[in-house]
Amino acid sequence: MSGAAGATPRNTHPRTEHGGEPVRRLPETEAVLKVRHAVRGWLAEYAPQERSVAVALSGGADSLALMAAAVVEADQVDALVVDHRLQTGSDAVAAAAASAALKLGCRSARVLTVDVGSDGGPEAAARQARYGALDAARDGLPVLLGHTLDDQAETVLLGLARGSGGRSIQGMAAFTAPWGRPLLGVRRATTRQLCADLGLTPHEDPHNSAPEFTRVRLRTEVLPLLEEVLGGGVAPALARTAEQLRDDGVVLDTLAAELLRTAGADSGTADAIGPVADGATLSIETLATAPAALRRRAMRAWLLAGGAKALTDRHLRAVDELVTSWRGQGGVAVGGGVPGHRLVVAREHGRLTLRLR
Template structure:
């Protein structure tokens, strides 16, 4: 390490260090890591603690080039990282598109940049308990389903989040304890962004009305739902494996491990894996719908609306001779349709003027 700063043993410093230490221990001990650094208090605190607790730390500052002077902000953050003891600090400039809005496009560009430079190292991100609470609350308000209100995981390879039990006030205090001046992103105060209003208006109101502890309660809820989700994911994988029928006519449980049938891409797609109606029909409805969603995702079909998922489920549970259900994907001339045929659910590519 280079010129590591000796950290004072203040409550804030110890809290942040504890979060990083426990995350590192759960991954098997010290290791080289990359830290995504914005220059804000959360990521600066993460860098300071990671240098002490994780091993060799490389800071990567992504310059989105969306604001005047962003290059100077990025260069200053890299300089601060080197002063804290990082073995390297690099600025990566990116082009931000417009798909899904500027905020979403910036996130896509940022993660792609971090992925491109990390090598085999995990990437640590400075999301805190407050970020987790905001994520859960927004997901809950949007009715996005159980997975969205599971929040962020501490480890979702290659992304690590050691500070999910640390409050934002503690990261700010660590910077103050070290005499570091973090960058204040003006976007974090712009009420045009939903998350900003949740942070500055909604959560404080809930804390006031409910007597405090709301952020911690939301984070606990995410942890509990994530644990439940892991069990459901395992059950879903078992049902998917049992119900999958490939072009060889054998079900998933009869085929060699690691094979789920071929995936076609042309009209007809007769070689796509299908699902046995008989096996699906015996499963609990919630598990059956999760399995259908996983089956579609395995074929590259995402973004399935709940209404479409319900309609597909009714091809199994409430069959009345209805036609297939169109899903995302396909081509200019053909669209993908989930149909029931010969005792299976199958994804077919049908001409758009003939698809139901």
């Protein structure tokens, strides 16, 4: 990110609120400067030309702090407030968040009302509904999310518990279009302090303290215990680990893509990556001679591109055995495909095939 951490952020060109009153200058407190610096650095790296963004605003401290910084660092900011309708009074909370966004200087503030289903449990269903609504309403703009360094540390621990390899503990990326996360280097305490410095009253979501949610217990029990046992610095260390693994992942993904191109060409498949036609193949010989970690990464990309869903380590290892431990076993069914058919990986005449059955 550009600029020195303690540097005074620029004040953007004069703007007015919807009522015509000038947008107020933010006090140059330590918390304000940290959050503004993070947002300014993100914009410089990921949106240097078109500096208009949408911000997903929940009304909590993290998203309020992000909003406050964005309105003075970006050229135009639209607030998108999702009302999940899971709690009594959620409409009032959403309306208050939208009002706060306009007072801070947003160009617009929209409340998006969603219906939350049940697939994958309450947390997953709410997340799916939220992201769907944000994507539909963003009007081509990147959407900034208020995830902090503490959220990143929790995500890494959850991934570690799943035990599904380095990809699961890479955490969240600063930008995966259209989702931007400028605050991954900012502590949750800093966003709360910014709200206090600006006289903002964040909404306290009761779900954020409900012990039935795994992430809440990580936040309130596991991470504090790790900090105590290991002498502090655990959350930043986990976040650094995620960043290093993401850097490694970029290299491995590039090598895996090259392996797929070679394996596809060797088997006569014109395009080994992309929507897979029934019967697409990869060369067993080419895959078998590649390092195991690279081979499995390449096959994972191939399967996902072919329509596989919810791939697990068990799936990948079973497919890998078709390449390296062939004993005449049958095909491996992976989730996905089309209704009424299974997506099956099999070994046929020296090739790995992906077919609907």
